[in-house]
Amino acid sequence: MQQQRTLEELGRVHLMGIGGVGVSAVARLMLARGVTITGSDAKDLPVLDELRALGAEIHVGYRAENIGDVDTVVMSSVVKPGNPEYDEAVRRGLRLLHRSEGLAAAMNGHQVIAVAGTHGKTTTTSLIAVMLREAGLSPSFAIGANIAGLGVNAEHGAGRVFVAEADESDASFLNYAPQVIVVTNIEADHLDHYGTEAAVHQAFFSFASLLPADGLLICCADDPGSHALASRMRRERPDLRVQTYGFSEDADRRLLDPAPHGTRFECTLEWGAGTSAVLDLAVPGNHNLLNAAAAFAVGLDCGLEPEAAVAGLSAFSGASRRFELRGEESGVRVYDDYAHHPTEVLAALRAARAVAGDGKVHVVFQPHLFSRTREFHREFADALSLADTALVLEIYPARETPIEGVTSALVTDLLNTEGGPATAGEVAAVLASRARPGDVIMTIGAGDVTEQGVAILGALAAGEA
CATH class of the missing domain: 3.40.1190.10 (Mur-like, catalytic domain)
Known part of the structure; x- marks a missing residue:
């Protein structure tokens, strides 16, 4: 176990990857406790405006000069050597903490x-x-x-x-x-x-x-x-x-x-x-x-x-992207779920079956990571086969580089239901044409498949169902 630091020991803090859900949580907690923080992220995300309103100084883009007069740098897991801010913090001998260590200090x-x-x-x-x-x-x-x-x-x-x-x-x-x-x-x-x-x-x-x-x-x-x-x-x-x-x-x-x-x-x-x-x-x-x-x-x-x-x-009404209702059109409910492991996919589809009752369940799934798809493609196919229709997008790579021979075909070749491989541009029309009142459509995966919900609802509203 690492040494349990207090927030007071950290002094002024710079947070790298502050737009991410984990680091932004640490930033909120530190700001609420009166810690002076700065932060940076590669993109200008909506959460950055929220943190600015709470008193954080935020930079978009990583530059060595973003690390001003600070004592501690807290970073997300995706920050690696070669990032100019990381390299500057190492050069200056600043205290470097993983996001979890920053959170541990806030919990102390x-x-x-x-x-x-x-x-x-x-x-x-x-x-x-x-x-x-x-x-x-x-x-x-x-x-x-x-x-x-x-x-x-x-x-x-x-x-x-x-x-x-x-x-x-x-x-x-x-x-x-x-x-x-x-x-x-x-x-x-x-x-x-x-x-x-x-x-x-x-x-x-x-x-x-x-x-x-x-x-x-x-x-x-x-x-x-x-x-x-x-x-x-x-x-x-x-x-x-x-x-x-x-x-x-x-x-x-x-x-x-x-x-x-x-x-x-x-x-x-x-x-x-x-x-x-x-x-x-x-x-x-x-x-x-x-x-x-x-x-x-x-x-x-x-x-x-x-x-x-x-x-x-x-009183609990749900978490973002955990069987989250995105809307209903033409009697068809559209849900979104972050599931990216076979057990999670199976649980989400079983819940969809319970919600749909006598209706059918249609799913668009986006595998997350080449390594996970290689390890679990059979289990993903088994889970997805619980749906009446399963469309599978190409793998969302996230932090990984492609692995030779690992594609979504590993999953779709083993499906035991209607559907198969699909592109992001065709998903909405295909699912809207198959869905009927009382059916449930799910978008499942940890990548950008979540964006399909709006398109599917639009296609349903346009009368393609």
Whole structure:
């Protein structure tokens, strides 16, 4: 674990990649705490104006002279040697911190609740933050997406609790000092960083091992990786409190009888000796009931009565790009989801099936990263085959260079449903022509596929359905 610094120790701070969701969250928290900050990003994004209004001095474009009289430089994971600001900071011997270390400084002194997992961590963190705020605890939080009902992805609250989404992609979650950890699931992902699935599991074990004596570990009993972590920690760290949740019979908090109820989704949550509560959510799917059960456990640990925890969770209306309704035209609902791992895609499509009822489900999917597509193309094809129509765009490269022989054809060649390869320019017309009233259309992926929603709604409005 890295040294836990305080914000006061950082002095004046320059943030590189300040327009990104992670670094902008750190910037908001620092500004709220009175830290003098400057920042830079390659593009002039809307969030930069928000940060300027809060008092930050922001530059568009990276130049060595942007690093003025500062003591510390905080940077996103995408900043590398060769960036003129990075090189200038090294030349001057300034303190260089990863985004997660900047966040750790902002969390110092709080009761930290860290939410990790291959999937579901953004929604679970959001559920916890909304629940605690609805209950009047005024939590601080830092989340990987903007949250409806919260308005922002980060906020400095007046209470003692800090809720943070803990990113495992580059093992930076090991920079935190949590008192409570939620692990939603553990699967092979980010193998470009870890190399093997075993290394992923070991990273989560190292993360859970950060808990102090009497710390609380909350794990999903339905997920083999998370369940195995709970069992291992019970053996190796008897000083910890370990709780599980899920539909499994051996879960400490067990979910029963999930079902849609009008426009909402409900189930019974049982724990202890005959104690129960009804979870009533505005977001669909069994995976979100699991996320809510984890949040409920956190709420009880924070001293909430079950009724207050349930009421707070029922107020949650969703996170940006997590089964987000983009609009409805001609009786067809269009949703967008950030899912970029096969398990996430499958969960999103199962939720779409629940929402569509007797209607059909149509999806446009954009694979994210060549390495991930190479590793999981069969699993992506299996998940997408749950849809009635699956159109697959070319791979969104993000930070990667192409890998020979790795294209979207690896996925489309294995599809067991209607659809196949598609270009961005044809998606809207094709899906609008296939959709009928009562159907659901989903745009899925971590890249720019999210932009297709507007075009699809336009095509539906134009009467192409």
